[in-house]
């Protein structure tokens with residue numbers, strides 16, 4: 001009796017607290033990180049249903065009903081990397097089996113094939129290879145990567161080089177972050193992946209990626225990119241050793257970056273948020289054992305997807321799940337938990353598939369469209385900056401509807417309202 005008496009009122013208090021948090025979010029208020037933590041700790045099915053419903057309503061208000069996708073190709077130009085992130089199954093030392101470093105012609109051929117297949121975007125990232133230099137400097141090598149694609153295919157949007165790669169180039173060549181980003185931008189990089197973020201908490205980073213850029217540098221590099229007119233995405237590697245508090249503090253840092261870009265009128269900003277649940281199947285053993293499972297827990301990923309929508313949506317309206325990490329069925333489910341974009345075709349994916357992900361390495365346009373249609377929602381091809389590219393497909397009829405826009409910047413919901421949109425598909429680099 002005594003036990004029941006204790007449990008029932010607490011459950012009621014929690015549910016009342018959750019109701020108040022969700023109501024506050026629905027009135028348009030930005031949640032506090034602590035309120036997000038309360039949501040992340042919920043397990044009761046009726047409470048989870050209320051969180052899902054709120055995330056879905058906010059998704060509809062902030063991004064519309066249309067689910068977008070991008071036709072893109074991933075190019076990972078080398079897996080030779082001087083760092084040793086504890087989750088990474090992709091990296092190789094230069095002299096070990098499986099190490100590769102693409103020739104310029106191979107990169108060009110991949111870009112040409114992507115164009116033939118209708119791609120509008122190349123997403124390019126790679127390992128940190130100190131041998132990748134021209135005239136003993138890293139920046140000229142990276143500029144040549146850009147030139148290799150852009151000289152031949154100027155119409156392609158080049159989404160390239162993580163904050164970690166920017167820091168690597170800066171350190172190799174003794175340059176500032178601003179000098180590196182401005183040079184890449186001037187050479188033809190159109191936007192940067194907000195990868196290498198993992199969890200923006202130095203305690204976690206010391207275990208996950210001790211050689212990588214620390215939290216402050218990551219934030220500085222991304223903010224510098226925004227100041228220089230370079231849009232970025234934002235990501236979070238979830239479901240390993242981090243706590244709900246650390247997850248919310250990560251989201252708070254992303255939201256603050258975006259608020260700063262908006263308030264100070266920077267020409268660049270965060271275009272979308274992508275949740276990247278940890279896949280440990282082929283990850284190095286110590287972290288894999290510590291996490292204790294090989295594939296993401298879908299329910300955890302979905303709850304975090306919903307909380308990210310509720311917490312960030314006023315500032316970052318575009319949210320994308322990872323079909324590579326969750327599988328297409330998991331990504332489809334995430335579209336009901338606050339996502340409005342299903343990502344890209346990728347055409348080839350190495351980083352997460354080498355980690356043991358089950359989602360596959362490429363996705364046809366038809367598969368993405370059918371997945372969206374099966375939810376009864378309309379689909380729409382977009383470019384990297386969320387401009388709609390083709391007539392909208394009607395989810396209910398499975399055919400083509402009238403060209404509708406919906407989503408960020410349509411004047412109705414968007415914070416920015418200037419016709420510029422976010423982007424999607426970070427090639428799954430982490």
Ligand code: SF4
Nearest residue numbers: 081083084085088091
């Ligand atoms: S995650 Fe990136 S930086 Fe870290 S080891 Fe792998 S390739 Fe290198």
